Amino acid sequence: MNITIDTVTKRYKTVTAVDAISLNVQSGQIYALLGPNGAGKSSLVRMLVGLTEPDSGTITISDNEGAAVDLQPGHFAYLPEDRGLYQDRTILDNLTYVAKLRGLDKSVYQPRIDDWLEHFELTDRKSEPMRQLSKGNQQKVQLISTLLHDPDLVILDEPFSGLDPVNQEHVLNVLSDLKAKGKTVLLSAHQMALVERLADKMLLMSHGKALAQGTLEQIRDALQPERLYRVSCDAMSAQTAWADFDAIEHLLPISADQVELTIKPEVDVSELWPQLAASCAIESFAARKPGLHELYLDTIGRSKGQSQGDANEHV
Amino acid sequence: MSTSKQQLKTIAWWEFKRFFKWKQELISIALLAIIFIVSAGWGVITEIFSEQHQGAIYYENKAEQNWRFDESDKVPLRDAGSMEVQQWQQQLPEDLDVLVVISSNLDAEIVVREKDDWQADLIDELQQQLQQERIARLSLSEEQRTIIDQPPEIARTIQNTDVEVSSAEEDDGFKEALPMLVTISITVGVFTGFGLMMMSITAEKQQRVTEQLLTIISPRQWMDGKILGITLHSIKSMVFLGLFFTGIGLVASMFAGESGGGASFDRYYGAVLSLIFVVLGLILINAMLAGFSATIDDPNHSSRSSVMLLPLLPVFLSFSIIDNPDGGLAQVMSILPISSFVMMPVRLLQTDVSWWQQLLSLALLIVFVIWMRNVAARLFAMGIQFYGKEPTWKDIWNAIKG
Numbered sequence: 007m008n009i010t011i012d013t014v015t016k017r018y019k020t021v022t023a024v025d026a027i028s029l030n031v032q033s034g035q036i037y038a039l040l041g042p043n044g045a046g047k048s049s050l051v052r053m054l055v056g057l058t059e060p061d062s063g064t065i066t067i068s069d070n071e072g073a074a075v076d077l078q079p080g081h082f083a084y085l086p087e088d089r090g091l092y093q094d095r096t097i098l099d100n101l102t103y104v105a106k107l108r109g110l111d112k113s114v115y116q117p118r119i120d121d122w123l124e125h126f127e128l129t130d131r132k133s134e135p136m137r138q139l140s141k142g143n144q145q146k147v148q149l150i151s152t153l154l155h156d157p158d159l160v161i162l163d164e165p166f167s168g169l170d171p172v173n174q175e176h177v178l179n180v181l182s183d184l185k186a187k188g189k190t191v192l193l194s195a196h197q198m199a200l201v202e203r204l205a206d207k208m209l210l211m212s213h214g215k216a217l218a219q220g221t222l223e224q225i226r227d228a229l230q231p232e233r234l235y236r237v238s239c240d241a242m243s244a245q246t247a248w249a250d251f252d253a254i255e256h257l258l259p260i261s262a263d264q265v266e267l268t269i270k271p272e273v274d275v276s277e278l279w280p281q282l283a284a285s286c287a288i289e290s291f292a293a294r295k296p297g298l299h300e301l302y303l304d305t306i307g308r309s310k311g312q313s314q315g316d317a318n319e320h321v
Numbered sequence: 322m323s324t325s326k327q328q329l330k331t332i333a334w335w336e337f338k339r340f341f342k343w344k345q346e347l348i349s350i351a352l353l354a355i356i357f358i359v360s361a362g363w364g365v366i367t368e369i370f371s372e373q374h375q376g377a378i379y380y381e382n383k384a385e386q387n388w389r390f391d392e393s394d395k396v397p398l399r400d401a402g403s404m405e406v407q408q409w410q411q412q413l414p415e416d417l418d419v420l421v422v423i424s425s426n427l428d429a430e431i432v433v434r435e436k437d438d439w440q441a442d443l444i445d446e447l448q449q450q451l452q453q454e455r456i457a458r459l460s461l462s463e464e465q466r467t468i469i470d471q472p473p474e475i476a477r478t479i480q481n482t483d484v485e486v487s488s489a490e491e492d493d494g495f496k497e498a499l500p501m502l503v504t505i506s507i508t509v510g511v512f513t514g515f516g517l518m519m520m521s522i523t524a525e526k527q528q529r530v531t532e533q534l535l536t537i538i539s540p541r542q543w544m545d546g547k548i549l550g551i552t553l554h555s556i557k558s559m560v561f562l563g564l565f566f567t568g569i570g571l572v573a574s575m576f577a578g579e580s581g582g583g584a585s586f587d588r589y590y591g592a593v594l595s596l597i598f599v600v601l602g603l604i605l606i607n608a609m610l611a612g613f614s615a616t617i618d619d620p621n622h623s624s625r626s627s628v629m630l631l632p633l634l635p636v637f638l639s640f641s642i643i644d645n646p647d648g649g650l651a652q653v654m655s656i657l658p659i660s661s662f663v664m665m666p667v668r669l670l671q672t673d674v675s676w677w678q679q680l681l682s683l684a685l686l687i688v689f690v691i692w693m694r695n696v697a698a699r700l701f702a703m704g705i706q707f708y709g710k711e712p713t714w715k716d717i718w719n720a721i722k723g
Contacts, residue, residue, distance in 0.1 A: 052532075055536050057532065057535060057536065057706070079537045082536070084536040085533070086532035086533055088532055090528040090529035090530050091528070091530060092339070092525075092528065092530060093524075093528050094339075095339070103331070103335050104534075104537070106327075106328075106331040107328055107331055107534070107537045107538055108537055109324045109327065109328070148533075151533070152533070
């Protein structure tokens with residue numbers, strides 16, 4: 007299954023929740039939507055699964071041959087952000103109900119339920135009402151109910167929230183398995199370290215807009231082109247000698263003999279190094295690639311600052 | 322069976338099972354039985370625990386009066402002397418609760434410390450016996466006495482149906498009680514639906530069950546399944562209550578030595594038609610409640626919960642006109658879809674309803690059920706996705722309009 011979202015916009019009264027977002031998810035990929043609360047991730051997901059309609063733009067689901075597919079419940083799985091199951095009914099009751107609603111035969115759903123419960127170590131608790139389970143275990147049951155019908159397209163809104171690190175790892179493995187089976191997965195998340203390990207592509211959103219998208223490398227290039235360097239030198243001398251260099255955006259001493267430099271994007275780095283070395287001896291230097299978490303914090307921080315500035319200007 | 326029908330069946334059965342718990346059902350039946358036994362035996366209980374009162378009686382001109390009051394068990398009366406009476410009329414002694422003074426012209430005076438309920442029975446008894454004695458002293462013939470003792474028989478001829486109802490038929494207690502029992506049963510069914518539908522939908526919203534299910538089934542399928550499941554519950558409650566009443570009726574008739582009336586075509590026809598009306602009515606009311614419940618976020622804090630009682634108004638109104646099934650209001654209510662599911666069965670039990678009224682009423686009810694299902698589905702689809710807030714009245718109106 008492929009997902010093509012083309013300049014989709016959704017407004018709620020005066021708020022533009024999703025602003026001309028486009029993305030493309032290929033079959034067998036794991037695609038992550040990233041962004042702070044209120045970025046528009048859930049609004050985008052809810053349009054994708056048909057709970058709401060876009061105000062403009064198109065969403066197309068197609069098969070591996072590129073033919074458009076009418077998204078039917080059997081084709082996809084959806085784990086909503088606002089989720090829950092019937093608290094007064096048992097794990098088994100809840101899972102059986104969802105399986106039956108999905109039209110699965112008992113001979114199909116019974117072994118699958120047993121396998122999933124075994125996988126998540128919940129077999130002994132299958133006759134307990136949901137309300138007796140911890141939030142993490144309830145999350146696991148919810149995930150089982152989502153994946154029980156072995157769908158080709160899996161859409162998960164915040165699948166890691168409420169889980170401890172061990173269970174987050176569990177879910178990560180489940181998603182990796184789905185990918186290995188050729189399933190298409192679209193998820194939204196805040197756990198950057200997990201997404202970095204998992205996602206083939208990602209979209210970074212803020213205030214409904216796309217800030218960057220693509221692979222981690224592409225995002226890194228888009229948001230922070232190679233301009234972060236670790237330089238081995240005398241840190242104190244460097245701070246004094248390079249204080250007046252306009253090309254340096256930021257200088258951060260890491261240790262007595264190491265600093266981190268952020269170079270302004272427009273500067274030609276190859277011309278800069280000799281100038282820097284002339285005022286302070288440089289033993290070595292290397293570009294440093296920021297992680298997703300760092301990129302996220304930096305980009306979202308700047309995006310928020312910009313929005314604040316825009317808002318102040320309007321005032 | 323198609324997937325859609327299978328899903329509908331799954332939802333309906335799930336909704337039924339969600340609220341069906343054998344233990345609670347048995348407790349309800351036991352409670353009902355206890356309430357019945359206590360109410361039936363209330364007279365005996367009050368008798369056992371009633372206080373024994375002591376009294377005295379004085380007859381003026383006792384020598385001339387050969388009549389004596391046949392005293393009741395509750396208030397044994399000992400004879401009082403003339404000296405005591407004068408004193409007791411001023412101040413009753415500690416061991417006396419009442420003093421009865423019978424005058425020579427067969428009037429009576431009772432002297433008590435203060436007014437109390439138990440004195441009413443004594444007064445009634447005195448009045449009856451004194452009246453009998455007064456009549457006895459009129460030197461009437463046996464025939465005259467019979468005429469005075471027996472009230473005239475009044476036959477009623479109903480011209481609309483050309484059926485003469487004899488007083489003997491009107492005395493049939495079971496026939497008189499049946500419409501009331503049917504109305505009570507329907508009320509129980511409606512209230513069951515009211516409570517469960519509200520609980521079912523608001524709990525799903527609060528437990529955040531809705532979003533995932535709405536990607537598996539459509540709002541209409543979900544609502545239809547709910548209506549069927551909750552209607553099954555309503556019918557279950559009515560059946561339990563019906564069986565209970567039937568059991569009581571059977572026990573009562575065994576004690577009274579009566580045999581049940583034979584079944585006739587009319588009885589079967591009326592029962593089947595009534596059942597159709599009741600089931601359609603419950604579906605109608607439950608559809609209204611489903612649509613409206615979906616617009617409520619938290620029943621404990623929503624002002625709309627009380628508005629949901631409005632569909633129950635016709636059910637309450639029907640109680641006031643059970644006794645007059647041929648009255649204008651009863652006829653109108655038996656045709657209007659919002660009340661026909663109560664009034665038509667009640668009328669079918671008591672009187673001959675013309676065929677065109679039955680047909681019109683049934684047709685209107687079916688049309689209204691279909692229309693209401695569509696309106697409720699739109700309301701449900703709109704309201705079920707509101708969390709933490711409620712749609713405005715404008716939103717609701719727009720959903721109703723479609």
